[in-house]
Amino acid sequence: MCGRFALTAAADQTAVFLGLAEVDAFPPRYNIAPTQPVLMALADVPQPPGSNRPDRTAVLVRWGLIPGWVKDTRDFPLLFNARSEGAAQKASFRAAMRHRRALVPASGFYEWRKEPDGQRGKGQAYWIRPRHGGLVAFAGLMESYAEPGGSEMDTGAILTTAADADIGHIHERMPVVIEREDFARWLDCRGNEPRHVADLLKPAPPGYFEAVPVSERVNRVANTGPEIQEPAVEVRQAAFRMSERGSETAKPDSRDRQLSLF
Template identity: 60%
Template sequence: MCGRFALTATPEELLELFGLLEAEGFPARFNIAPTQPIIVVVASERAEPGSNLPERKALLVRWGFTPGWVKDPRKFPLLINARAETAIEKAAFRAAMRHRRVLVPASGFYEWQRPAKGSRDAAQAFWVRPRKGGIVALAGLMETWSSADGSEVDTAAILTTGANRAVSHIHDRMPVVIQPEDFSRWLDCKSQEPRDVADLMVPAAEDYFEAIPISEKVNKVTNTGPDLQDEVTPAAPIPKKRRADDRDDGGQMSLF
């Protein structure tokens, strides 16, 4: 599951990591929520064969995937996530898996641990970030939706997979992470079929992330300051492992 994330990198850091043609200035964002604009990285054609120009560019898209065949987005569920295991089989994501795979830069993501059934405790929020810091590239899918009047909206969803050990005690899903050495293969939708990149859609290495308990401030999208990521002492003990019967609804249409 990935219902909120942050991106606080500078344009220079994005240029260096992703090899972009350009990256415009943008403010640090500590609480990115569904329906808001997010940055995605897509493959870009080279100017000339054999050129050393960068092959990627950054775009702003709406976080909330809308398939091209949808008539009225207002009557369609908000698809913020797509399950990596089944995306190629789903009508909503099938075309994007083949033709429009993207990378979503992030500094980390937020996740909520639900309390035990019958408990009056509130859900505990966590800031999940790379242990070594820096930018993480989440696997994403993009689709351009066209209205009857000809206007277009670029939209995207983040792919999720089963959680690794660092996250499984909080939630049983986590976003798919693409490592820098695999950027080109993931973004190459011309020669790399979905089956050719299936090996990339797996949980991150066990020691890649760390989960920091944080306050309930992150629950409100109007709270956007860096203090959202300040560590707190959890109100209740944190279980070592997520309960087997505490599952989400598939991770594609809900926020948390």
């Protein structure tokens, strides 16, 4: 699944990557979590021949899709991911798959390797990023939800698929990646039904991502700085150096306890 991701590129870089006229400025975001606003790109209304205006538009949506037919959101689960294998048939995602497919720009995502049976804890966290650097586009779905009071809220989810060999040892699922050459086909909901883009709902090519172990800082949504992406080995080394400076007479077992925090 994909429960956290990051978007640290500048707004102008993001706009160029997605083929948008512009994107409002935003700060680097290192720890985006469900219910927070996320940027999505959707196909705009068709442009007349000769128009220089891009046929895509950027929207901010709440990460957590709410189907239009939901009566009470308090009794509805948080749908921040959608399994791509059945999204076109599932009631919660069927309309969005047909009419509102989107792209979600990201610099990478986080995943946690499960602890062995019998051990407690969230498990080792990994920062999973494109090996070539730069941005990646996840397959997304957008749905507008009319609240009982009359106001509307745009909501969205990220489609997932079976993890590839590079990620499978960490988690069995990963976000669907849409390549740049397939952006137009994925977003074209007028000309392409879900069955026409089903071939895009597959794992990333081998070697596309690299997984970097990071510290437990990413576990807390309140931690939003770049330090959460520091490789875990570097975090441990920094802690060791700090303990060395703090007490030259520290015993080895006290250092071990310090290092065990990461």
